[in-house]
Amino acid sequence: MTKNIPIAPIKRILKSTHMRVSDDAAAELEKILATFAKDIADDAAKMATHAGRKTITAKDIELAIQ
Numbered sequence: 790m791t792k793n794i795p796i797a798p799i800k801r802i803l804k805s806t807h808m809r810v811s812d813d814a815a816a817e818l819e820k821i822l823a824t825f826a827k828d829i830a831d832d833a834a835k836m837a838t839h840a841g842r843k844t845i846t847a848k849d850i851e852l853a854i855q
Contacts, residue, residue, distance in 0.1 A: 793823040829853045 796812075799819050803810040832853035833845045
């Protein structure tokens with residue numbers, strides 16, 4: 790899988806715990822977040838299509854997370 794989310798923001802999120810962060814920890818979180826985001830996007834796209842729209846809305850994202 791190619792990287793979808795830049796590592797720098799991932800490291801900033803992890804560093805908000807006030808701990809040091811290894812590069813492999815940031816890479817692992819990036820993989821998990823990218824997969825989670827792709828799953829949400831796929832579900833949101835299905836909802837938009839079902840509603841007869843070609844645009845994913847914030848409501849589609851909210852519903853996909855539920």
